[in-house]
Amino acid sequence: MQAPHAIAGFLLGFRAWRQTSDWPWLLGAAVLIANWPYTLIGIMPTNHKIMAVDPTRPGPDARSLVKKWGSLHAVRSALGCAATLIFLWASLS
Secondary structure: HHHHHHHHHHHHHHHHHHHOHHHHHHHHHHHHHHHHHHHHHHHHHHHHHOOOOOOOOOOOOOHHHHHHHHHHHHHHHHHHHHHHHHHHHHHOO
């Protein structure tokens, strides 16, 4: 569900930039769509490692992987919050 919203937000931000020439709209669109490559390159490898762990015998690395995933996800959440604040700023300008 997040992917279609990211695409829609990017397209609408890009369209607002094209119509107004106000660069904050383009910046917000870029920050919003930056979640996609960050998820694919940054988070997915850790997801695959976590999914490969046997839940009945997690081993010593499982906790560190989950903590790493939490940190990575916090960055993704920060990107979404930053995009929201940039769009708010653009709409108030």
